[in-house]
Amino acid sequence: MSGNVIRFPKEKEKENEKESVISAACSTLLAGCGGKKEEAPAATTAASAEAESTAGGQPEGEIDKSQLITIYTNNGSEGRDVWLVDRAAEAGYNVQVVGLGASDVANRMIAEKNNPLCDVVFGLNSIEFEKLKAQDLLQTWEPDWTDGVDASLIDADGYYYPVTTTPLVIITNNEYQNPPTDWVDLTKDEYKGLYQLHGLSGGTGKTVFASIITRYADPNGDLGISDEGWAIAEKYLGNAHLIASGEDSIGAVIDGSLPIDMHWASGVLTEQKVRNYKFNIVSPEIGVPYVVESLAIAKGTENYDLCVDFLNWLGSPEIQLEWSNNFGTIPCQEEALANATEDVKELMSTLKPQELDWGFIAENIDAWVEKAELQYVQ
Numbered sequence: 449m450s451g452n453v454i455r456f457p458k459e460k461e462k463e464n465e466k467e468s469v470i471s472a473a474c475s476t477l478l479a480g481c482g483g484k485k486e487e488a489p490a491a492t493t494a495a496s497a498e499a500e501s502t503a504g505g506q507p508e509g510e511i512d513k514s515q516l517i518t519i520y521t522n523n524g525s526e527g528r529d530v531w532l533v534d535r536a537a538e539a540g541y542n543v544q545v546v547g548l549g550a551s552d553v554a555n556r557m558i559a560e561k562n563n564p565l566c567d568v569v570f571g572l573n574s575i576e577f578e579k580l581k582a583q584d585l586l587q588t589w590e591p592d593w594t595d596g597v598d599a600s601l602i603d604a605d606g607y608y609y610p611v612t613t614t615p616l617v618i619i620t621n622n623e624y625q626n627p628p629t630d631w632v633d634l635t636k637d638e639y640k641g642l643y644q645l646h647g648l649s650g651g652t653g654k655t656v657f658a659s660i661i662t663r664y665a666d667p668n669g670d671l672g673i674s675d676e677g678w679a680i681a682e683k684y685l686g687n688a689h690l691i692a693s694g695e696d697s698i699g700a701v702i703d704g705s706l707p708i709d710m711h712w713a714s715g716v717l718t719e720q721k722v723r724n725y726k727f728n729i730v731s732p733e734i735g736v737p738y739v740v741e742s743l744a745i746a747k748g749t750e751n752y753d754l755c756v757d758f759l760n761w762l763g764s765p766e767i768q769l770e771w772s773n774n775f776g777t778i779p780c781q782e783e784a785l786a787n788a789t790e791d792v793k794e795l796m797s798t799l800k801p802q803e804l805d806w807g808f809i810a811e812n813i814d815a816w817v818e819k820a821e822l823q824y825v826q
Contacts, residue, residue, distance in 0.1 A: 452544045453529045511757045513540040522550040523571025550576050557585045564748030571741045577608045578810030587747045593763045596782030610740035611763050612777040614712045615799050618730035621707035630732040635683035643708035644697050645688035648817045658809045659737040685824040735802035
């Protein structure tokens with residue numbers, strides 16, 4: 449099934465290399481999807497319908513799973529793309545996974561807006577999905593598995609729905625005597641140089657930063673943030689140790705040289721097993737930002753009903769649990785979470801999602817990061 453997987457370089461790779469690979473892969477996509485855009489006959493006679501039925505045609509009202517579903521995702525690494533193609537085939541679906549960087553998904557869909565090639569988008573976080581919404585690249589739908597999903601994680605407008613979650617947490621050395629109780633505590637002088645910042649270009653650092661400064665939203669403030677909020681941002685970024693490439697941030701927490709770090713929850717669980725070490729995990733009263741990986745249907749797909757059927761399968765408790773067990777993720781669906789591993793259930797019982805306005809964040813995050821990097825990151 450590997451022929452149904454197309455991988456593109458991530459944004460950080462050289463632009464000329466990216467363009468050459470995209471050009472070649474686009475040719476593959478267009479060839480693979482050419483049959484997908486054919487017009488159905490305007491009318492069908494009784495005789496032709498009977499002949500089609502005799503020849504094994506699709507009965508009226510049933511979903512034709514043989515139609516190709518093209519999935520754009522930033523979540524295809526470590527064998528996820530191949531697993532999805534193969535597992536979907538077992539369920540009768542014919543899928544093609546196109547691996548892209550998160551921002552490249554939007555760029556491709558904008559470029560293809562007049563001739564959409566994408567059917568389903570999988571894996572982006574709420575910030576990226578809000579950008580797709582703003583560009584009118586998605587359409588609404590309603591899955592059948594959301595009863596067991598925290599409503600605060602679901603897009604209120606009905607465009608995208610979460611399947612996995614990654615709470616972003618503060619971890620500390622388990623012998624550290626004065627751990628912070630909230631991200632904002634890190635602005636205090638006593639924590640200067642003791643906590644690690646993963647930069648603002650990646651998803652973790654960017655989302656944590658947004659979760660802090662949006663507490664100080666002010667329509668009259670600079671970029672929608674009050675003066676107090678920007679003062680907090682300056683202290684938060686100025687007090688941090690900026691992690692260099694190749695630096696062992698987890699090792700620094702364990703040995704106590706940099707005892708405080710930010711990390712994604714599933715990664716914390718993995719590191720605890722690999723390093724045989726139990727971290728102290730901070731659970732602020734306000735909650736922590738949950739980065740969710742969601743599912744959406746692209747505007748312009750010719751297989752809307754098939755996409756809904758496929759996403760009802762992909763988001764089902766059974767498949768969420770399989771995905772979690774294979775790739776160490778945390779399922780959003782309550783039934784799937786109840787059957788997850790004990791360490792996942794224990795961690796999630798201690799955390800709650802921080803309420804965030806993802807539309808506001810998506811609209812402003814790039815400008816916030818630009819201002820912060822120019823003025824505050826040392």
